[in-house]
Amino acid sequence: MLKKILLLHILLAFSFAVYAQSPAAFKVSPERPESGKPLTITYDASQTVLAGKKQLNAVVYQYINYKWKAADLPLKNTGNLWRAEMNVPVTCGFLGFKFTSEDQVDNNENQGYFVMLSDPVRKGLVAPGGYAGWGMARSPKYGMDIPNYIKFEGVSDSATYHWLNQEISFNQPSKSILAYPYATALKAIYKDGATPRLQRVMAYLKRPDASEFDLFNGRRIAQYLLNDKNTADSIEKVWTQRFPNGSLARLAAYKNIAQSRDIPTILAASEKFLKDFPEFQSNPVIDGQNRISYGMVYQNIMVFGAMQHPNGDEVAHYVDSLSFEALPNVYYKLIQIPYDKGNLSHLKEYSDLLVKRFEYFKTHRPESMAYLSPIEWQKEYQRLFVLNVSRVYAGLLNKARLYAEALRITQEAQQIQHYKQAAINNEQAIALQKLGKNADLEKLLIKSMFENQSSTGMTAMLKALYIKRKRSAAGFEAYLESLKNPAELKKNQEELKARMIKKEMPSWSMKDLKGNTVTLAGLKGKTVVMDFWATWCVPCKASFPGMKLAVEKYKNDPSVVFLFIDTEEYKAGFKEEVAKYIKDNQYPFQVLFDNQTEGAKTNDEVFSHIAKTFNISGIPQKLIIDRNGFLRFISIGYGGSATALADEISSLIELTKSAN
Structure with missing residues (x-):
C-alpha cells in the first residue's frame, strides 16, 4: 500500500513539474536548456497580475552547488512580450524566476517559474543539482528552499524524497551534502520502518574516509531521527578520534568562554x-547546529x-x-x-x-x-x-x-x-x-x-521660525496642532479608547524627594499619572522630554497630578543621583521613591505589587488612575517621539477624566 501511495505522489510530482515549468505566460528557448549554455526567456505579462505594467524587472534564482544565488535579469519589451537572455553558469542545475513591478510580484501564483537544466556532457541526463533544486524549491520545511520566493505548504515528503533520491542516484557527489534532508524525508515517509534505510545512510556517513560533515550528519540522524543515543555517542567518539582539533574541540572551547563572568x-x-580555531577553518553549518x-x-x-x-x-x-x-x-x-x-x-x-x-x-x-x-x-x-x-x-x-x-x-x-x-x-x-x-x-x-x-528641540526650532515670521509667539500652540495629521489623531484616539480598563488600584504610600509622605488615598478626586522609572533605564529617561511637555500642559490644572516613581534601584546613593539628575535637566517633576523591604536588593515594593496585580513587567510603565482610585490605562515603553508621547498622555488623561 505504501508503495502505491509513493508511486501516486511521484506521478503527481511529475504532472506538477510539467505544469509548473510550462505556464502559458512563461517560455524558455531552447525547450531543453543546458547548463553552461545561453538561454532566452519570454514572458507574456498580459496573462499575469502584472498586465499593463510599463516597467518590469526580473530575478533569476540559480541553484549552484546546491545553494541558491539570485541575479537581476534585464528585460527587453517587444510589443506585448518581455524577453531576457542569460548565460547559464556551467555549475547550475536548476533555475527559478520571478517578475516584479514596483511592489507587485508574479511568481506563478506561488507555484514558481522553474526550469530544470540538462547536462551538456552526459546527454539525456539532468544536470547536477537539477533534481534537488526541483525538490528543495518546493519543500520549505526542509529549510533549503528559496527564502521569500513562494509561500505554500510544500509538496509531500514522498515527492521530496523522490527528487532527492534521483539527485543522489545520478550525482553521487551530492550524497554527503543531501544526506540529512534525504534521511529526514525517509523518516517522514516510512516512520519506524525507515530504520534499516537510515542505518545504510549512516554506514555511508561513517566510512573510513568520511569528512567531519559526514560524521556530523551521521550523529544528527542517530540523535534526532532514530533517537539512538548509543549510536550517536559512538559516532561522536569516532569523530573525536579522526578530527581531534575539529568541530567538537571547537565547541568545547566555545563553551569554555561562557564559563566565567569575569571580563x-x-x-x-x-x-x-x-x-x-580560526573562523576560516570552520564549517558554518556545523557551527550553526x-x-x-x-x-x-x-x-x-x-x-x-x-x-x-x-x-x-x-x-x-x-x-x-x-x-x-x-x-x-x-x-x-x-x-x-x-x-x-x-x-x-x-x-x-x-x-x-x-x-x-x-x-x-x-x-x-x-x-x-x-x-x-x-x-x-x-x-x-x-x-x-x-x-x-x-x-x-x-x-x-x-x-x-x-x-x-x-x-x-x-x-x-x-x-x-x-x-x-x-x-x-x-x-x-x-x-x-x-x-x-x-x-x-x-x-x-x-x-x-x-x-x-x-x-x-524641534518644537523649539519651529517656534523660533514662527516668531521670526510672525514677530510674536501668539497663536503658536494652535499652529502646532494644525500641523498634525487629523486622520492619524482620530485613529489614535479610537485605539486609546479601546484600551480603557477599570480595575481597583492597590493602595500605596511613598516618600518624595523632600521626605514628605504621599499616598494614593490622599489623591482621591484627582486624575493621577504614575510613571515608573529608574536611573539605569535608558528608555525611561528618554521619555522624560515628552513627559515634560505633558506636565507643562497640565501645570495649571489642579485636578491632574503627575508622579515619577523611582524604582528598582540597586546602587548605593541613588536618591542623591536622582535629585541631581532631575535638577540638572530642569524637569518639573514630583518624584517619589519606591519602598525597599527589609533584606531586598532593590527598592521595588510598590512596583512589584502593582506588576503582580496587573500582570505587567519592566519599565518604563505609566499608569493612569481616575479620581475614584481605579486604574484606567497602562502605557508601556516609549516609542521615541516626545510630541507623540505628550499627545498620548494628554488623551489618556482626558479619557480618564470623562470616564464613568
Whole structure:
C-alpha cells in the first residue's frame, strides 16, 4: 500500500513539474536548456497580475552547488512580450524566476517559474543539482528552499524524497551534502520502518574516509531521527578520534568562554579561541547546529576590550573579521548603548570603523544574502543600515560638527523612514540648522509634526521660525496642532479608547524627594499619572522630554497630578543621583521613591505589587488612575517621539477624566 501511495505522489510530482515549468505566460528557448549554455526567456505579462505594467524587472534564482544565488535579469519589451537572455553558469542545475513591478510580484501564483537544466556532457541526463533544486524549491520545511520566493505548504515528503533520491542516484557527489534532508524525508515517509534505510545512510556517513560533515550528519540522524543515543555517542567518539582539533574541540572551547563572568577571563578565552580555531577553518553549518557564533566571540573581544583598554586596538584589529550578521549586534553593544547613556569616549572612532565595515558589504553581498539579487540587496542593505546605525551615527557626526555628513546620512534614512522616526528627524533638524538651511529645516519640521514624530528641540526650532515670521509667539500652540495629521489623531484616539480598563488600584504610600509622605488615598478626586522609572533605564529617561511637555500642559490644572516613581534601584546613593539628575535637566517633576523591604536588593515594593496585580513587567510603565482610585490605562515603553508621547498622555488623561 505504501508503495502505491509513493508511486501516486511521484506521478503527481511529475504532472506538477510539467505544469509548473510550462505556464502559458512563461517560455524558455531552447525547450531543453543546458547548463553552461545561453538561454532566452519570454514572458507574456498580459496573462499575469502584472498586465499593463510599463516597467518590469526580473530575478533569476540559480541553484549552484546546491545553494541558491539570485541575479537581476534585464528585460527587453517587444510589443506585448518581455524577453531576457542569460548565460547559464556551467555549475547550475536548476533555475527559478520571478517578475516584479514596483511592489507587485508574479511568481506563478506561488507555484514558481522553474526550469530544470540538462547536462551538456552526459546527454539525456539532468544536470547536477537539477533534481534537488526541483525538490528543495518546493519543500520549505526542509529549510533549503528559496527564502521569500513562494509561500505554500510544500509538496509531500514522498515527492521530496523522490527528487532527492534521483539527485543522489545520478550525482553521487551530492550524497554527503543531501544526506540529512534525504534521511529526514525517509523518516517522514516510512516512520519506524525507515530504520534499516537510515542505518545504510549512516554506514555511508561513517566510512573510513568520511569528512567531519559526514560524521556530523551521521550523529544528527542517530540523535534526532532514530533517537539512538548509543549510536550517536559512538559516532561522536569516532569523530573525536579522526578530527581531534575539529568541530567538537571547537565547541568545547566555545563553551569554555561562557564559563566565567569575569571580563578579563572572558576576553582572554575569546582571544585564545580565535587563535586555536580560526573562523576560516570552520564549517558554518556545523557551527550553526552547535550554536557557535564567531560574531559573539568578536563582540566579546571588541566590547570588553574597549572597556578594559580604552586606548587599545581590539576594535580596529577585529572589525574586518565581522560578518554582516554580527555587525548590528556589535554596533548596538559597542556604540548604541554607551551613546544612549551619554558615554561618548572613543565612540566616533569606533563607529567610523564599524560603518566602514557596513559599507564594505554594500558592494560585497554576504553569502547569507545570496538569495537576494544585487538590486534587492541594495534595498535590504539600506533598510538594515537605517534600522541599526543611522540614528546613532548621525548623532555622532553632529556632535563632531560634521553636519554635512550627518545630513547625508539622515536624508538617505528618510527614503526608508519617511519622517516616521523622531530621532532621525531630530538629527536631520540639527544638521540643517547648523548648516543654515532654514527653508529646508522648516519643511522638515512641518513634515515631522504631521507625522507627530518630533523632539522638544524641534518644537523649539519651529517656534523660533514662527516668531521670526510672525514677530510674536501668539497663536503658536494652535499652529502646532494644525500641523498634525487629523486622520492619524482620530485613529489614535479610537485605539486609546479601546484600551480603557477599570480595575481597583492597590493602595500605596511613598516618600518624595523632600521626605514628605504621599499616598494614593490622599489623591482621591484627582486624575493621577504614575510613571515608573529608574536611573539605569535608558528608555525611561528618554521619555522624560515628552513627559515634560505633558506636565507643562497640565501645570495649571489642579485636578491632574503627575508622579515619577523611582524604582528598582540597586546602587548605593541613588536618591542623591536622582535629585541631581532631575535638577540638572530642569524637569518639573514630583518624584517619589519606591519602598525597599527589609533584606531586598532593590527598592521595588510598590512596583512589584502593582506588576503582580496587573500582570505587567519592566519599565518604563505609566499608569493612569481616575479620581475614584481605579486604574484606567497602562502605557508601556516609549516609542521615541516626545510630541507623540505628550499627545498620548494628554488623551489618556482626558479619557480618564470623562470616564464613568
